[in-house]
Every structure is written in structure tokens, then in C-alpha cells.
Amino acid sequence: xxxxxxxxxxxxxxxxxxxxxxxxxxKLVAVFTRRDPSSLKIKTPDxxxxxxxxxxxxxxxxxxxxxxxxxxxxxxETTPYIAQYFNVIDSFDTHARIPEHFANVNSNAKAANKTAxxxxxxxxxxxxxxxxxxxxxxxNGKDYTFWGKGVSQGHSDAIRRIEGVIDAKQYTxxxxxxxxAVRNGxxxxxxxxxxxxxxxxxxxxxxxxxxxxxxxxxxxxxxxxDYDTTVNFISMEEFKANHSGIPHxxxxxxxGFTGFDKTTKHTIEYSLKLESNPEFxxxxxxxxxxxxxxxxxSGDFGCKTVFDIAPSMxxxxxxxxxxxxLL
Amino acid sequence: xxxxxxxxxxxxxxxxxxxxxxxxxxKLVAVFTRRDPSSLKIKTPDxxxxxxxxxxxxxxxxxxxxxxxxxxxxxxETTPYIAQYFNVIDSFDTHARIPEHFANVNSNAKAANKTAxxxxxxxxxxxxxxxxxxxxxxxNGKDYTFWGKGVSQGHSDAIRRIEGVIDAKQYTxxxxxxxxAVRNGxxxxxxxxxxxxxxxxxxxxxxxxxxxxxxxxxxxxxxxxDYDTTVNFISMEEFKANHSGIPHxxxxxxxGFTGFDKTTKHTIEYSLKLESNPEFxxxxxxxxxxxxxxxxxSGDFGCKTVFDIAPSMxxxxxxxxxxxxLL
Numbered sequence: 001x002x003x004x005x006x007x008x009x010x011x012x013x014x015x016x017x018x019x020x021x022x023x024x025x026x027k028l029v030a031v032f033t034r035r036d037p038s039s040l041k042i043k044t045p046d047x048x049x050x051x052x053x054x055x056x057x058x059x060x061x062x063x064x065x066x067x068x069x070x071x072x073x074x075x076x077e078t079t080p081y082i083a084q085y086f087n088v089i090d091s092f093d094t095h096a097r098i099p100e101h102f103a104n105v106n107s108n109a110k111a112a113n114k115t116a117x118x119x120x121x122x123x124x125x126x127x128x129x130x131x132x133x134x135x136x137x138x139x140n141g142k143d144y145t146f147w148g149k150g151v152s153q154g155h156s157d158a159i160r161r162i163e164g165v166i167d168a169k170q171y172t173x174x175x176x177x178x179x180x181a182v183r184n185g186x187x188x189x190x191x192x193x194x195x196x197x198x199x200x201x202x203x204x205x206x207x208x209x210x211x212x213x214x215x216x217x218x219x220x221x222x223x224x225x226d227y228d229t230t231v232n233f234i235s236m237e238e239f240k241a242n243h244s245g246i247p248h249x250x251x252x253x254x255x256g257f258t259g260f261d262k263t264t265k266h267t268i269e270y271s272l273k274l275e276s277n278p279e280f281x282x283x284x285x286x287x288x289x290x291x292x293x294x295x296x297x298s299g300d301f302g303c304k305t306v307f308d309i310a311p312s313m314x315x316x317x318x319x320x321x322x323x324x325x326l327l
Numbered sequence: 328x329x330x331x332x333x334x335x336x337x338x339x340x341x342x343x344x345x346x347x348x349x350x351x352x353x354k355l356v357a358v359f360t361r362r363d364p365s366s367l368k369i370k371t372p373d374x375x376x377x378x379x380x381x382x383x384x385x386x387x388x389x390x391x392x393x394x395x396x397x398x399x400x401x402x403x404e405t406t407p408y409i410a411q412y413f414n415v416i417d418s419f420d421t422h423a424r425i426p427e428h429f430a431n432v433n434s435n436a437k438a439a440n441k442t443a444x445x446x447x448x449x450x451x452x453x454x455x456x457x458x459x460x461x462x463x464x465x466x467n468g469k470d471y472t473f474w475g476k477g478v479s480q481g482h483s484d485a486i487r488r489i490e491g492v493i494d495a496k497q498y499t500x501x502x503x504x505x506x507x508a509v510r511n512g513x514x515x516x517x518x519x520x521x522x523x524x525x526x527x528x529x530x531x532x533x534x535x536x537x538x539x540x541x542x543x544x545x546x547x548x549x550x551x552x553d554y555d556t557t558v559n560f561i562s563m564e565e566f567k568a569n570h571s572g573i574p575h576x577x578x579x580x581x582x583g584f585t586g587f588d589k590t591t592k593h594t595i596e597y598s599l600k601l602e603s604n605p606e607f608x609x610x611x612x613x614x615x616x617x618x619x620x621x622x623x624x625s626g627d628f629g630c631k632t633v634f635d636i637a638p639s640m641x642x643x644x645x646x647x648x649x650x651x652x653l654l
Contacts, residue, residue: 018586022467043587098650119654126460128654129638130597133453135653136614136641137607140349185600258606259345260370266601266610270457273512273594279585280464280593287463307649311456312634314463322634323425326462327446327455 008068015282025316059085064289083109087292091121106303115296121281130270138256142187146174150248164208169243171199198229248277287314335395342609352643386412391616410436414619418448433630442623448608457597465583469514473501477575491535496570498526525556575604614641
């Protein structure tokens with residue numbers, strides 16, 4: 001049994017917990033939190049709630065730590081720290097800072113003979129792996145990533161910060177016409193507006209100025225101004241009934257050309273349709289925790305990304321089995 | 328430059344040649360044939376046509392041999408032989424014999440400090456890799472592979488062997504209704520007939536008995552009897568105009584369930600739409616030839632499959648680049 005520890009018990013931490021529960025070769029030992037551990041109600045029988053500040057005391061009791069903190073401030077600090085004591089996985093997704101984060105985690109993991117895998121999930125993660133396979137196979141081509149239909153937590157948060165808003169959910173929606181063009185083998189240059197629209201469902205206080213709120217949303221720089229945005233004001237009842245889930249998904253599509261004259265066309269597409277973003281992300285992460293465990297056992301130390309991990313490392317089955325059943 | 332040799336100059340050999348041409352870090356050195364080498368018209372400038380029976384003389388001039396022989400009789404004999412002298416890739420696809428072939432190639436490659444990768448292409452190959460990722464991420468679920476619309480060489484050959492047939496092309500076509508059900512998250516058990524249909528385009532001799540030929544096709548055991556098959560008799564002109572290509576493609580779809588009660592549904596789909604099966608297969612193989620070269624340089628010897636190869640090995644770019652651009 002691979003002994004797993006989780007740091008952080010938000011949506012992602014709970015998604016990872018469910019994934020560990022569904023993998024028969026893994027066992028959740030503890031959840032570490034910076035809050036009061038006694039405030040956590042952990043679903044897994046026998047798993048402990050412990051203080052994050054004591055984590056290094058458990059270095060001989062846990063094989064892999066799954067760090068479910070936030071990319072903005074938590075992970076750049078905590079993953080390198082944890083890598084001094086444990087094999088560790090995170091889902092770091094601040095793209096511009098990946099080289100720096102990789103270097104920090106790599107030096108600590110190498111010094112401690114630990115194995116770390118950063119930026120695991122579906123984007124970055126499975127979408128990245130697919131972009132790499134597609135680019136390696138079809139070097140002459142162009143790829144596109146579409147996101148959605150799905151909930152953007154960041155955009156939903158941005159709406160909730162507007163005065164008069166009680167709750168809000170924002171769905172990123174790919175433009176069907178754009179996806180159809182790419183699937184049809186065309187390789188256009190899209191503007192931001194041509195690729196995705198944004199649909200907002202907003203619950204406001206009694207008597208709130210809806211026109212002002214709608215305008216504040218639609219003109220918000222970076223988040224909404226570059227998109228065609230629709231704003232729907234709904235009741236709390238409707239919000240709870242129809243918008244309580246966290247679905248997501250998306251598509252990576254590459255058109256490439258082969259042949260001596262580069263005129264033979266091929267289209268590769270990878271798509272995800274997810275009822276729960278954190279449960280799926282947690283499931284991806286659990287399989288990479290297995291890989292970190294196996295790699296560490298084989299003496300392969302330091303920081304990795306999904307690009308460095310052979311598919312066989314991810315599954316609870318040996319080479320004979322996978323060659324017979326999946327090849 | 329990675330120096331490539333190709334064994335066999337049929338459709339696949341030519342597809343590999345075009346792929347090597349389109350990869351700037353590779354160079355085709357020679358094509359080896361069991362026919363008279365002077366009969367080959369090789370497209371790549373400066374590449375030599377040589378006798379397969381002399382291949383071991385070139386062991387210091389070529390980095391990776393791509394073996395484009397047939398699975399039925401060629402590859403089981405030639406890949407283990409070649410692995411004594413070269414890093415080697417093949418596209419062995421006789422599923423039941425993979426364990427035996429793997430063992431034979433593995434022992435010879437290990438003894439010679441060479442790296443071999445067998446069963447490379449799209450199925451087995453990219454479809455297999457995707458089945459593995461899907462199964463690792465969503466262990467509770469069920470996956471489906473659909474093939475087509477595309478040309479089955481084996482079925483086309485079977486029709487051509489019927490008396491009175493001049494030429495024929497058989498397309499395997501997935502049943503849209505079955506794919507739609509799976510994409511919709513259902514996990515049915517399909518019969519063979521429910522998943523694919525077979526469309527045949529047949530050119531016959533003047534005065535041939537079409538009713539007999541159609542009946543022989545539709546009742547042919549293993550090839551057609553278990554499918555809904557349509558037979559279209561066409562002229563040689565129409566055959567050449569509309570059925571001269573070798574397109575193919577297909578989809579791997581897995582529905583899986585997460586959460587403590589396994590009720591949250593996710594669908595992962597990987598699909599290919601290929602104008603030329605041999606050019607795409609050749610492109611996949613070229614990227615794995617690069618991996619064999621890199622792995623051999625790092626001292627990783629023996630036989631591998633696509634499951635054992637980290638994605639980063641496939642691309643002509645280093646870790647810093649792929650983390651910055653594809654993650």
C-alpha cells in the first residue's frame with residue numbers, strides 16, 4: 001500500500017481523497033492543515049487530521065504527500081519545503097513561474113533523494129501531455145486548446161467581489177463555430193473573443209443595481225472585457241438547484257501535415273467532459289503519486305513534470321499485464 | 328542528426344521516409360530491401376538502396392533501424408535479428424504474439440546494449456497509450472475503441488482474392504449511434520455488429536456474377552459475416568478517382584466514475600482523423616525512433632513499448648523548452 005498524505009482540505013484535497021479511496025493500492029494516512037486540525041471532518045476512516053506545522057515529524061510514515069494548496073502563494077513556498085522530507089505532487093498552474101518553481105523543488109528533492117512531480121492535473125497535466133505527443137508526432141502543424149463548458153473559480157470569485165453580489169458562478173464556454181473549423185482541419189488565428197464566451201449566473205442582494213453590476217462584470221479588464229459575456233440574474237433557489245456543481249472539460253486539437261510536400265492532413269483531438277473538476281484533477285494526481293512512489297523506489301530523484309513520466313509508471317499493473325491487455 | 332535506416336519500402340516504409348524528411352534532427356541514410364536494391368526509386372536525395380542481407384555491415388553508420396516489414400511473418404524474425412546490431416523500432420500488431428516477440432527482442436537488444444521499441448503506431452501505439460492513461464486516471468470505468476472511417480488493408484485483400492474481382496477497397500465504419508451512446512456517458516455491451524459496419528467498393532471483370540461475389544463477401548467468416556456489410560460495384564475509373572487513398576482514424580473513449588460513492592461521471596476521448604494511415608503511422612514511428620536514440624545514449628537498453636517511453640523522449644526539444652511552451 002502506498003501511504004498518502006494530503007496537504008489542504010479544500011475542493012481539490014477532497015477530490016484527491018476520493019481518488020485515493022478508489023485506488024486499491026493506496027491508503028490515506030493523514031490530512032495536514034494550517035487550520036485547527038480538530039475542525040476537519042475527514043471522510044476516510046482512520047485517516048488523521050494533523051497540523052501542517054508538524055508535517056516533517058511524519059516523514060517515515062508517509063510515502064507521498066499530495067500538496068493541494070493554491071498556486072498563487074501556497075505552493076511556491078510549501079512544495080519546496082515538503083520536498084526536503086517527502087516525495088511530493090502538486091498542481092502548480094502559474095505558467096510564468098513554472099521554471100522558478102521547478103528549480104526550487106528540484107534542488108531540494110535531489111538533496112533529499114526525494115521525487116517530486118509538479119503541475120499535475122489536466123491543464124497543466126493531461127492537456128500538456130497531449131500537446132507534447134501531438135507536437136512530437138506532427139511537427140508541421142498547429143494546435144488549439146478550448147476550455148469548457150466549465151466553471152472558472154477565478155472568474156466566479158471576481159464577480160463575488162462586486163458590491164451587491166451574494167454568490168456567482170461563471171462558465172467558460174468554447175465557441176462551437178471555432179471548434180468546428182479546427183476539427184474540419186482549418187488552422188485559423190482566433191482572437192480571444194472568437195474562441196470562448198463567458199456565461200455568468202449571479203445572485204444579488206434585494207434592491208441591488210443590476211444594471212451597474214452587469215456593467216461592472218462585462219467591462220472588468222483581463223477577466224471579461226475581451227469576451228462576449230452574458231449575465232443572468234437568478235434567485236438563490238435556482239442557484240443552489242442548478243449551479244452547485246463544479247463541472248469542466250475542454251479539448252486539445254492539432255492539425256498537422258505530412259508527406260514530402262506537407263499536404264496530407266491529419267487531425268488529433270483529446271477531449272474531457274468532467275462532472276467534477278476537483279474529483280477528476282484529484283484522480284490524475286493520484287496516478288502521478290503512484291509514479292512518484294515507483295520512481296523514488298527505482299532511485300530516480302529530483303523534480304519532474306508529466307512530460308518526464310512514462311505512462312507505465314501511472315498504473316497499478318506490471319509490464320506483462322499492460323502489454324497483454326492495453327497494448 | 329539521428330541517422331535512420333528503413334527496412335522495407337512499401338506503404339509504411341514510404342510513410343516513415345516522409346516523416347524522417349519532415350524532422351529536422353533526422354536523416355535517412357539507407358533503405359534495406361530483400362528485393363534487388365537497384366529496383367528501388369528512393370525519394371530522399373543521397374539515401375542509398377541496399378540489400379537487407381548486408382544490413383549488419385552498416386551497424387556503425389546508422390543509429391536507428393525502422394523495420395517496416397509485415398507482422399505475420401517478417402517482424403517476428405527480423406526485429407530480433409536487427410536488435411543484435413542496431414536500435415530498432417517496429418509496428419508489430421499481432422496481439423496474441425506480443426509477449427513472445429517482446430521477449431525475443433528484449434534478450435537480443437540487452438545482450439547487444441541496444442534499445443528496441445516494438446508495436447509502435449496508432450493501434451497498437453497512440454491508442455494504447457491513451458487507454459493506459461485513461462485506465463490509470465479512472466480505474467472505475469469502461470473504455471471503447473472505434474475504428475474508422477478508414478481502409479482495412481486485410482479486408483480489401485480478402486475481397487481481391489474472390490474470383491472475378493479486379494480490385495477492391497473496404498472501409499471500416501464506426502456506428503454513429505454506438506459512439507453517441509458512449510460519448511453520452513453510457514457503458515453498454517455492444518455486439519461486433521453494433522460497433523462497426525463494413526463498406527466495400529469492388530471492381531469486377533466484365534460479365535462477372537455480381538450476386539455470387541456479393542454473397543461471398545457478405546458471408547465470409549471472420550472478415551464480414553459478423554458485420555452489416557454493403558457492397559458497391561463500381562467502374563475502375565470511379566475506383567481510381569474516389570478510392571485511391573488510404574485514410575483511417577478512430578476513437579478511444581472511456582467513461583469513468585469518481586467520488587466516494589463512484590457516481591461522478593467523466594468522459595475522456597482521444598480521436599484521430601487521418602488522410603493517410605501509413606504517413607501518420609510513419610510519423611508516430613519517427614518520434615519513437617528519436618526516443619530509442621535518446622534512451623540508448625542514456626544507457627537504457629532492451630525492449631520497450633510505448634508504455635515505457637516518457638513523452639519528453641519523443642520530441643526534438645529540451646526540458647526547459649517544453650516546460651515553458653507546452654506545459
